[in-house]
Amino acid sequence: AQTVTQSQPEMxxxxxxxxxxxxxxxTSESDYYxxxxxxxPSRQMILVIRQEAYKQQxxxxxxxxxxFQKAAKSFSLKISDSQLGDAAxxxxxxxxxxxxxxxxxxxxxxxxFP
Amino acid sequence: xxxxxxxxKFQVLKTGQSMTLQCAQDMNHEYMSWYxxxxxxxxxxxxxxxxxxxxxxxxxxxGYNVSRSTTEDFPLRLLSAAPSQTSVYFCATFxxxxxxxxxxxxxxxRLTVL
Numbered sequence: 001a002q003t004v005t006q007s008q009p010e011m012x013x014x015x016x017x018x019x020x021x022x023x024x025x026x027t028s029e030s031d032y033y034x035x036x037x038x039x040x041p042s043r044q045m046i047l048v049i050r051q052e053a054y055k056q057q058x059x060x061x062x063x064x065x066x067x068f069q070k071a072a073k074s075f076s077l078k079i080s081d082s083q084l085g086d087a088a089x090x091x092x093x094x095x096x097x098x099x100x101x102x103x104x105x106x107x108x109x110x111x112x113f114p
Numbered sequence: 115x116x117x118x119x120x121x122x123k124f125q126v127l128k129t130g131q132s133m134t135l136q137c138a139q140d141m142n143h144e145y146m147s148w149y150x151x152x153x154x155x156x157x158x159x160x161x162x163x164x165x166x167x168x169x170x171x172x173x174x175x176x177g178y179n180v181s182r183s184t185t186e187d188f189p190l191r192l193l194s195a196a197p198s199q200t201s202v203y204f205c206a207t208f209x210x211x212x213x214x215x216x217x218x219x220x221x222x223x224r225l226t227v228l
Contacts, residue, residue, distance in 0.1 A: 009154075035216075043202065045219035091156060095217075100145045100164065100208050101172065102217055104156035 002027045004094050006105035013082045014113050020067075021077045021108045023092030030054075031097035034068065034075045039089040039107075048090070051075065053097075079110075087112045116140055120205050120220035127195045127227045135190040135223050137205030143218075145208035146188040150174065150201040151222075157204065163188055195227045 003026045013019035025034070036048040051059045051068050059066050063083075067076045079086055092105040121136045139146065147162035149172075159172030163182040177199055179191040192199060205220040 043222040047216055101159055106154055106156045
C-alpha cells in the first residue's frame with residue numbers, strides 16, 4: 001500500500017525568507033502524481049502545486065517550487081519570499097495513475113513571522 | 115459555477131442520532147469522494163464513487179453509508195453517530211484538467227458527536 005510521510009509537524013519562517021517542507025512517499029508504481037495542498041484557517045483545501053512522476057523537470061508556480069527526487073521518493077516544497085498569507089497547514093498527497101484515490105500525509109503547520 | 119458545495123457547515127449530534135451530509139457539484143465530474151480530517155492524521159478516504167450507481171469503500175468506511183443516484187450529488191449518511199465520528203468532513207471531485215489531474219474540495223463540514 002502506498003504511504004505518504006511528512007516528518008515535520010510544524011515549521012516556522014521569517015517573512016521574506018525561504019522555507020522547505022519535506023515529504024516522502026512509498027510506492028511500487030512508476031506512474032503517479034504528487035500534490036501539495038494548502039489549508040488555511042478557513043479549512044478550504046487549496047491546490048498549491050502538482051507534479052507528474054514521468055516528468056523530470058521540477059514543477060514551479062510563482063514562489064512555490066518542488067524538489068522531486070523519484071529514486072529517493074522525495075517531494076519537498078520550497079516557498080520563497082514567504083508571506084504572512086502563506087501561514088497554513090500544508091499537506092503532501094499521492095495519487096496513482098491507475099486509481100482516483102488521494103493519499104495524504106499528516107500535514108505540516110507553517111507559521112510565518114513578521 | 116459553484117464548484118463543490120457541502121451542507122451543513124457545522125453540525126452537533128448526540129450519540130445514536132442519524133444524519134446526512136450533503137455534497138453537490140456542478141462540474142459534471144464522474145469521480146466523487148468523502149474524506150475525514152482528524153488532528154495529526156491528515157485526510158482519510160471514507161467512500162468514493164466513480165459514477166452514478168457505483169460506490170466503493172475507502173480507508174475508513176465503517177459507520178458510514180453512501181449512494182450515488184445522480185452525477186451531481188453524493189450524500190454521506192451516518193446511521194448511528196458515535197463520538198469517534200467527530201471530525202471535519204470533506205467532499206471532493208476529480209476532474210482531468212489538461213495534462214493534470216486535480217481534485218476539487220468542498221468547504222468542509224465540522225461534525226461534533228456528543
